[in-house]
Amino acid sequence: MASPSSSHFESARTEQIISEFFLKGLHVILESRVPFLCSETHRTEQGGLSSSSVSRVRKKDKWFMLAIGECSAASEILNVWHKNAMDPLVIDVVLVQEDSSKAQGSDKEIGSPMKLHSFSDTFTSAQSTSYWNVGEEHFNSSSKETSVKVLERWVMQYESLKSSTRDHLSSKGRGSLGFGETVSHSSDDPTASTRMYKRLILLLRSLYVTSRLLPAYKLFRKLNSSNQSYNFGISYRVSSFVEPFSRMEEREMTNFRFTPVDTAFGRLSLSVSYCTVLPHLNIEDSTSLLPPIIVDYVGSPAADPLKRFPCGSLPKSVDKGYQATSFPSQGIRSSYSSPFQRPHSWSSGLSRCGPPTYSPSPPLYPNYSIPYSTLSDSHASTSNVHGHRVPPCGHHNHDQSAPISYRPSSQKKGTSSEELWLTPPFSPSSSPSPTNSPSCNPLLNRPRFGSSPVSIPLGRNPGCVSPNNSDPNKLLLPPPSPKSKRPDYSNRDDSSRGHATHVSGSQESPSPSRGNSFRKNDALKSGETYIGSTSLQTNLGQKVFRDSREDSGRFSGLISSSSSPRFGFSRSSSRLSLQDDLDDYEFTCPFAVDDVDTIDSHTRLLAYIIKVPCARRAEMQHYMDTDMSVVHVSKVLTFKCVSKVFRTLP
Amino acid sequence: MNHEVFTLNELEVENFEIQEVLRCILHTIVFHRALGLVRPRDIDSELFDITYVQCGDPDVEKKLEEKIDQFIAWVEKHPNKKSQMCISFYEIKNKQAAWFTNKTERLCWEQWFINLSVVSSKSPTGKSHHLKPLAVDPSETAVEEMSAHRASLEKSLREVLFKIITLVNEKKDHIPPVQNQDVVSFPYEITIPSSSDSSFGMDMIKRMLQTGHPTMLS
Numbered sequence: 001m002a003s004p005s006s007s008h009f010e011s012a013r014t015e016q017i018i019s020e021f022f023l024k025g026l027h028v029i030l031e032s033r034v035p036f037l038c039s040e041t042h043r044t045e046q047g048g049l050s051s052s053s054v055s056r057v058r059k060k061d062k063w064f065m066l067a068i069g070e071c072s073a074a075s076e077i078l079n080v081w082h083k084n085a086m087d088p089l090v091i092d093v094v095l096v097q098e099d100s101s102k103a104q105g106s107d108k109e110i111g112s113p114m115k116l117h118s119f120s121d122t123f124t125s126a127q128s129t130s131y132w133n134v135g136e137e138h139f140n141s142s143s144k145e146t147s148v149k150v151l152e153r154w155v156m157q158y159e160s161l162k163s164s165t166r167d168h169l170s171s172k173g174r175g176s177l178g179f180g181e182t183v184s185h186s187s188d189d190p191t192a193s194t195r196m197y198k199r200l201i202l203l204l205r206s207l208y209v210t211s212r213l214l215p216a217y218k219l220f221r222k223l224n225s226s227n228q229s230y231n232f233g234i235s236y237r238v239s240s241f242v243e244p245f246s247r248m249e250e251r252e253m254t255n256f257r258f259t260p261v262d263t264a265f266g267r268l269s270l271s272v273s274y275c276t277v278l279p280h281l282n283i284e285d286s287t288s289l290l291p292p293i294i295v296d297y298v299g300s301p302a303a304d305p306l307k308r309f310p311c312g313s314l315p316k317s318v319d320k321g322y323q324a325t326s327f328p329s330q331g332i333r334s335s336y337s338s339p340f341q342r343p344h345s346w347s348s349g350l351s352r353c354g355p356p357t358y359s360p361s362p363p364l365y366p367n368y369s370i371p372y373s374t375l376s377d378s379h380a381s382t383s384n385v386h387g388h389r390v391p392p393c394g395h396h397n398h399d400q401s402a403p404i405s406y407r408p409s410s411q412k413k414g415t416s417s418e419e420l421w422l423t424p425p426f427s428p429s430s431s432p433s434p435t436n437s438p439s440c441n442p443l444l445n446r447p448r449f450g451s452s453p454v455s456i457p458l459g460r461n462p463g464c465v466s467p468n469n470s471d472p473n474k475l476l477l478p479p480p481s482p483k484s485k486r487p488d489y490s491n492r493d494d495s496s497r498g499h500a501t502h503v504s505g506s507q508e509s510p511s512p513s514r515g516n517s518f519r520k521n522d523a524l525k526s527g528e529t530y531i532g533s534t535s536l537q538t539n540l541g542q543k544v545f546r547d548s549r550e551d552s553g554r555f556s557g558l559i560s561s562s563s564s565p566r567f568g569f570s571r572s573s574s575r576l577s578l579q580d581d582l583d584d585y586e587f588t589c590p591f592a593v594d595d596v597d598t599i600d601s602h603t604r605l606l607a608y609i610i611k612v613p614c615a616r617r618a619e620m621q622h623y624m625d626t627d628m629s630v631v632h633v634s635k636v637l638t639f640k641c642v643s644k645v646f647r648t649l650p
Numbered sequence: 651m652n653h654e655v656f657t658l659n660e661l662e663v664e665n666f667e668i669q670e671v672l673r674c675i676l677h678t679i680v681f682h683r684a685l686g687l688v689r690p691r692d693i694d695s696e697l698f699d700i701t702y703v704q705c706g707d708p709d710v711e712k713k714l715e716e717k718i719d720q721f722i723a724w725v726e727k728h729p730n731k732k733s734q735m736c737i738s739f740y741e742i743k744n745k746q747a748a749w750f751t752n753k754t755e756r757l758c759w760e761q762w763f764i765n766l767s768v769v770s771s772k773s774p775t776g777k778s779h780h781l782k783p784l785a786v787d788p789s790e791t792a793v794e795e796m797s798a799h800r801a802s803l804e805k806s807l808r809e810v811l812f813k814i815i816t817l818v819n820e821k822k823d824h825i826p827p828v829q830n831q832d833v834v835s836f837p838y839e840i841t842i843p844s845s846s847d848s849s850f851g852m853d854m855i856k857r858m859l860q861t862g863h864p865t866m867l868s
Contacts, residue, residue: 067689067706198685206815212692212701213811219700221694256812258821282709400827422685422828 013193014263017424018158020063021200021268022436023078025207026091026238027071029154034236038071056320062202062425063437077238087240092215095279098231150249151216151234152274155242160266170431192264198260198422203270206258214274215249219281232281245273252276422500567580652824653759656817658810660732660765663803668725668766671807672718673802676737676840677704678811679762683739683816685828685835698804699770702811707833717840724843725768735764736841741826756837759824837840 031038061067082089213218219234245253253273346567665673674695676834681690681703689706721735740759745753828835 061686063687065687067687198825198828201685202682202818202822202825205684205688208690209678209681209703209811210815212703213808213815218699218700258815259822267850494848 010193014196014265015085017193017197017200018263018266018268020424021204022082022085022089022156022158024064024066024068025154025156025270025409026078027067027068028204028211029093029209030074030077030236031068031071031092033218033220033234035154035220035234037073038069043563059425064201064424065422066201066204066208068208081238082240084240085158088157088241088242089157090237090239091152091154091156092150092237092239092243093154093238094235095149095151095216095219095281096233096235097147097149097279097281099323148235149275149279151219151278152244153242153253154270154272155269156268158266158268194422196261196263197424200268201422203258203261203268207270210256210258210272214272214409215276215278216274219278228384230281275586288544383568473546497525653761654821655761655763656821657763658765658813659806660767661803661806661810662767662769662799664769664799665722665725665729667697667803668722668768669718670695670804671766672721672735672764673714674698674700674702674807675701675791675810675814676714676718676766677711678814679737680834680838681705681711681763682814682837683760683836684833686831686833688833693806697800698807700804700808700811709832714840717842723841725766728843730768730770731766732767733843737762737764738839740837740839740842742829743839759826759836764862778861818861 058067058070059068078089216234219232221236223230245613252275254276255271255273258269258270260267262268658675662672673693679692681688684705684707691704692701692704693704694701717735721733725731725733738758740756740758742754743757745755826836
């Protein structure tokens, strides 16, 4: 019989595996649906990893033995929008379509689409539990109607078994829940988690294959591979509740339910409802809705956000020697001063906070590179400074080393051979071991994704003291990463965050601020900026300010923006310069900037998640109000501030 | 050890479609049995509007291509016949050594039967594996037939792929422990009809007898 501590340990271990499954599952879905969102996976056109990255195995890839790189957007979405892993993770893949040629009544042609503006109302009530990335800015133009239709709904859910049920099952040793797979776990079964892990590997394989087989993948490929613009786009919503379909939608949907995987402590289920027949789409060029990505796009009138984004309150701050910032003081100030034009649940920036890619083509750089180069316009010089390959730095090295658990020599007596090869790459140093975890159930406070893979492998970290270390069997399966760990942004393995943190220092100058100022000036010259009090149009993405001291992920501010496809932008430099300044303010938490940006065929958005201690927010506010702007933009800036974000401000 | 046998629905294919059909099916199966570290490759079928996934191992791809080529060669020698390809997964188990036995034995734990009904090509370019005959077929009726056939086959192929996913998810308990870190975690063998028509069936029967009765037929 398992001791309480070992049971707790197994529970924590299982829950970390489940958490990682959520992350990787979301990654697989978003990567195959939302153009350019997960571009940092560094794939070739055919989906394989680029050759130079083949030899590199990152720890993140080892999870579920599926080397698909990393999607920082998925991490952020989960960290922010799915904090409680016991909640369902509902991912709606939506088709956003322009209806300019149709009467409003004809919307029924593609089901029962919601008018885009109606989302505002929806999110007012639901913004705390759902996250949309629909690029509203693209559809806000003129009189054209835009409709949204759910193409797919993926639901991942981990249901925890009640302790009484679990005890009953454990007493039976091997039992069945009557659904799903046979439960053969007990808390003291050293191979239970291995078997469960193997099943999850299979489930993820199936998810991966299925995502490529469903009809929506065609649309994704079309959008992802073409420089053309279409009058439709794919977006997504992540939420923790299942919004029922209308009858009409239900008729159009087919449900595919994967066989659930049971663990000793619960059950993971996965299902997808998808439209069997895609609505008729006009694949003709349409520059009005989703502008094409072209080299000289910056000058295109169609791309002028002011034309599509009639925000009368937007003041211009052009050519002041410096330009608007990605997380400008104006953005924050506006959050106090006026209602927001849009709810932040529209936060398109967050969704695009993934890959820092500014290229419409698949990333050209292998692992550890920041593929946001390939800009060919006049502003490219700014971003190209950072567009080159970034060598792995610091913690990256850890990723390349195979976990000790994969080595045959690490086999311990009593360990089944399978455990050698199918051991999750836990991160012992970061794990919320039962003894030090503040929460009994790590899933209730999801570990921050991305934190674990970069931690030092077990055995190399003498400072790691966890109960499992004394158990040879458990040596292979360290406990999960704690959410209370050091902010993952600083040590995530190869996220863009990490790159950005080191890019300047490693490649150009040991003093990031110098490089920044130089690039900043370049960027300032490169474009004009419009700064708004409530909505600031920008070709950057949106920024999200978050409190870093806690895991609640409360937004202290969020500024989002649309972007013009082609522009040069020095993301890391801006962030670094801000960080330098913030360092002067002695922020207790190193201004952890989570910048992950992505490009889709229609927009390029940057998202910054800035973790600022609450106590310092006022200082930061002051700083941002008075100091020079930090982020450079080339053309136009749009900042969408969300009310909820600022309600959390002190 | 459970031994699972999965029999996939028969697909009616023309000669030039065999290659793509088998690629889609075999790679989908192997991908689900590649429990080692996999770098998936999304491959767009050359004939169908289907994207399948390879496990990214050149050796696996080479082996599958070789078997597919052999199968096509066999089909060309035996036109208009139903044919079957089988992919079997094995587990290597240590056996007590004796002077007359091997030290290891190979136990089959899963077999997939892929059934194809090869029909004669309806177009003059039917022998081409890659060219779409639609472009050159002068007959409008033939074009329509070809189009209908292609759509039907694509639909059926998609169903087969979904069936594979379903089976893989439903049946997991029979999978033996992973003993190595190869991409494809288990030894596998692809069987195609041999030169004599009857031997393939006999071979299958032999194998089934050796490995026990199938526990599941679908």
